[in-house]
Amino acid sequence: MLEIKNLHVKLEDEDKQILKGVNLTVEPGKVHAIMGPNGSGKSTLSYVLSGRDGYEVTEGSATLEGADLLEMEPEERAAAGLFLAFQYPVEIPGVGNMTFLRTAVNAQRKARGQDELSAGEFLKVVREKAKTLKIDAEMLKRPVNVGFSGGEKKRNEILQMAMLEPKMCILDETDSGLDVDAMKLVADGVNALRDAGRSFLVITHYQRLLDHIKPDVVHIMADGRIIRTGGPELALEVEQNGYADILAEAQ
Amino acid sequence: MAAPQAKASARLDALQTGPGFGAARADALARLRAMGLPDRRDEYWRYTDPATLNVQAAPAAPVFDASDEAPLFDALDRVKLVFVDGVFDPAASDDPALAGVEILRLADAPDISWANGLYGTLETAGQTPVARPFAALNTAAATDGILIRATARAAKPVHLIYIHESETSDPILHHLVKVEPGAELTLLETGPAGARFNKVLEVDVATGGRFHHVQVQGRDHQRRAVTHLFTRVAEEALFKSFTLTANGVLTRNECVIDIAGDDAVAHVAGAALGDGATGAFHHDDTVFITHGAERGESRQVFKKVLKHGAVGTFQGKILVKPGAQKTDGYQISQSLLLDDDSQFLAKPELEIYADDVKCSHGSTTGALDETALFYLRSRGVPQEEAVALLVLSFLADAIAEIEDEDIQAEIVARLEAWLSRHRG
Numbered sequence: 001m002l003e004i005k006n007l008h009v010k011l012e013d014e015d016k017q018i019l020k021g022v023n024l025t026v027e028p029g030k031v032h033a034i035m036g037p038n039g040s041g042k043s044t045l046s047y048v049l050s051g052r053d054g055y056e057v058t059e060g061s062a063t064l065e066g067a068d069l070l071e072m073e074p075e076e077r078a079a080a081g082l083f084l085a086f087q088y089p090v091e092i093p094g095v096g097n098m099t100f101l102r103t104a105v106n107a108q109r110k111a112r113g114q115d116e117l118s119a120g121e122f123l124k125v126v127r128e129k130a131k132t133l134k135i136d137a138e139m140l141k142r143p144v145n146v147g148f149s150g151g152e153k154k155r156n157e158i159l160q161m162a163m164l165e166p167k168m169c170i171l172d173e174t175d176s177g178l179d180v181d182a183m184k185l186v187a188d189g190v191n192a193l194r195d196a197g198r199s200f201l202v203i204t205h206y207q208r209l210l211d212h213i214k215p216d217v218v219h220i221m222a223d224g225r226i227i228r229t230g231g232p233e234l235a236l237e238v239e240q241n242g243y244a245d246i247l248a249e250a251q
Numbered sequence: 252m253a254a255p256q257a258k259a260s261a262r263l264d265a266l267q268t269g270p271g272f273g274a275a276r277a278d279a280l281a282r283l284r285a286m287g288l289p290d291r292r293d294e295y296w297r298y299t300d301p302a303t304l305n306v307q308a309a310p311a312a313p314v315f316d317a318s319d320e321a322p323l324f325d326a327l328d329r330v331k332l333v334f335v336d337g338v339f340d341p342a343a344s345d346d347p348a349l350a351g352v353e354i355l356r357l358a359d360a361p362d363i364s365w366a367n368g369l370y371g372t373l374e375t376a377g378q379t380p381v382a383r384p385f386a387a388l389n390t391a392a393a394t395d396g397i398l399i400r401a402t403a404r405a406a407k408p409v410h411l412i413y414i415h416e417s418e419t420s421d422p423i424l425h426h427l428v429k430v431e432p433g434a435e436l437t438l439l440e441t442g443p444a445g446a447r448f449n450k451v452l453e454v455d456v457a458t459g460g461r462f463h464h465v466q467v468q469g470r471d472h473q474r475r476a477v478t479h480l481f482t483r484v485a486e487e488a489l490f491k492s493f494t495l496t497a498n499g500v501l502t503r504n505e506c507v508i509d510i511a512g513d514d515a516v517a518h519v520a521g522a523a524l525g526d527g528a529t530g531a532f533h534h535d536d537t538v539f540i541t542h543g544a545e546r547g548e549s550r551q552v553f554k555k556v557l558k559h560g561a562v563g564t565f566q567g568k569i570l571v572k573p574g575a576q577k578t579d580g581y582q583i584s585q586s587l588l589l590d591d592d593s594q595f596l597a598k599p600e601l602e603i604y605a606d607d608v609k610c611s612h613g614s615t616t617g618a619l620d621e622t623a624l625f626y627l628r629s630r631g632v633p634q635e636e637a638v639a640l641l642v643l644s645f646l647a648d649a650i651a652e653i654e655d656e657d658i659q660a661e662i663v664a665r666l667e668a669w670l671s672r673h674r675g
């Protein structure tokens with residue numbers, strides 16, 4: 001599904017290397033988690049994969065089902081099936097949440113040569129999915145993320161993911177700022193989307209989200225590299241001992 | 252400086268008064284001669300050079316072919332009144348019969364008391380504290396216009412359509428609207444009108460009356476316009492005006508609002524779109540709102556989208572007179588600069604002589620939000636579509652000032668079409 005090889009990334013405007021050779025392969029239907037201390041480059045990896053400006057790939061490659069992601073525009077990556085749930089979802093005053101969702105869904109359908117959904121069809125699907133995420137009609141009408149609480153923003157990200165039905169979902173710290181109930185809602189939303197053709201890359205600082213979204217593989221990232229890879233037990237090790245031991249061991 | 256001044260007075264010397272309203276015309280001419288035409292040294296014209304408005308002959312403006320779009324508001328049931336280069340064209344117009352609404356033509360010089368009592372009155376009042384020479388010129392010299400008196404709720408809008416056919420036309424139109432107590436009227440105005448258009452609209456909204464105004468100034472690149480909207484809003488009356496301006500080498504829209512009765516509401520909004528790559532663009536909104544009564548509400552929402560050297564300006568003032576307690580005055584002027592060479596100049600002003608009021612103003616200039624743009628694109632929305640969505644979201648507060656949903660939808664469609672023609 002997703003294959004990242006020896007990825008080196010620096011800031012475009014600054015001589016600062018952030019990713020220093022990331023290798024990662026996510027197979028179809030699998031859930032991989034990336035954990036790591038703040039500043040280790042997790043968000044940068046998610047941004048580079050989704051095509052945000054400001055970064056320069058100096059070495060390495062990233063492909064989605066064999067297609068070169070790094071050559072594509074962000075919207076092309078989305079149409080190819082990549083989705084990033086943002087660590088900090090963006091507020092867009094003046095654009096209704098519903099308009100935003102419909103524009104996105106139809107743009108992707110168009111890019112894939114499918115017919116646009118009618119307003120009626122769309123509404124039906126959104127309402128259904130919103131309900132399971134406990135997103136009320138009022139939230140759908142409001143401008144995108146404006147005045148949303150932290151938890152509402154994260155749920156809104158999952159709603160977008162559910163509507164867009166991507167193949168490769170990257171969740172960047174989707175658990176941050178959530179209380180236990182909200183985290184459970186989000187995890188249920190994610191779990192509902194799990195199937196054999198869909199993969200997840202769950203970036204998190206803490207182990208607790210992984211109690212709800214069970215990963216197949218856990219990676220530890222530090223200073224722009226993946227320093228250790230293991231099974232779910234690796235997350236528990238971090239939970240119990242923190243990163244210090246793992247970091248020391250990697251030195 | 253000598254040459255333009257000489258030309259300016261040439262225009263004044265050659266000025267002839269229009270038909271009817273003899274006394275008001277003579278007064279206006281005298282007023283105009285006393286104040287003279289403006290120049291760049293006038294504080295009120297600091298951002299906009301009036302030179303091409305002062306010269307005797309209108310600078311030529313090629314007629315723009317807008318046939319790629321259906322005529323605006325074509326699907327609406329309305330009374331169409333057509334002017335070609337400033338001359339009313341009865342053959343192209345609808346029969347001006349509308350229940351509860353009296354519609355007359357200015358060029359017929361009808362001698363009726365309500366019009367005699369209104370013509371030039373609001374314009375005259377609007378000359379203090381700031382002189383508006385082009386409005387006085389208009390009152391003196393307007394050759395045509397429409398006089399509308401609504402005595403009930405009009406069943407459909409009145410639509411003034413301004414066709415531009417001659418490259419050098421220099422139309423001067425003066426319209427009167429009187430909304431009687433409890434009556435309601437919607438007035439639509441569309442079209443470039445001429446090479447250089449001078450228009451005055453005087454609107455008197457009586458107690459409990461409601462007036463809605465939507466104006467679209469487009470799309471000729473070389474057209475010039477100087478327009479004035481004077482309104483007096485009586486007790487519990489409502490006035491709402493929205494203007495969309497797309498293209499135009501020079502547009503100056505002045506709006507002078509007198510909140511004269513208690514609990515009156517006046518909203519004025521504008522969206523301007525300029526792309527210097529398809530022709531120079533200079534757009535000026537100048538607003539003066541006087542609160543002279545209690546519990547008045549005024550709202551100014553002006554937005555400009557500028558690129559490739561387009562220039563937008565805004566001067567807006569809220570004056571709250573002594574005793575105008577509980578006034579609620581709001582003003583926002585914003586520009587979205589789509590590149591580095593466009594320019595927005597704003598001068599917001601508040602002058603308040605009452606102690607129990609709520610007034611605010613704000614002005615911003617900014618670029619597109621790159622983060623929001625990436626967010627949209629990461630959801631699969633193509634770059635150009637994402638830009639259009641963000642531009643529309645920037646304009647949303649201004650568009651929201653249009654009450655009628657069908658009219659609002661047409662305006663949004665025109666904005667979208669303009670944006671898709673002006674990509675990159």
Ligand SMILES: Nc1ncnc2c1ncn2[C@@H]1O[C@H](COP(=O)(O)OP(=O)(O)O)[C@@H](O)[C@H]1O
Nearest residue numbers: 011018036037038039040041042043044045054
């Ligand atoms: N646009 C940027 N400008 C400056 N520094 C950045 C930028 N993006 C990332 N960094 C730096 O790169 C490092 C990794 O950041 P990030 O990817 O956000 O880490 P994580 O998500 O693992 O906390 C940090 O030192 C951060 O300060």
Ligand SMILES: [Mg+2]
Nearest residue numbers: 042043087173
């Ligand atoms: Mg991060």
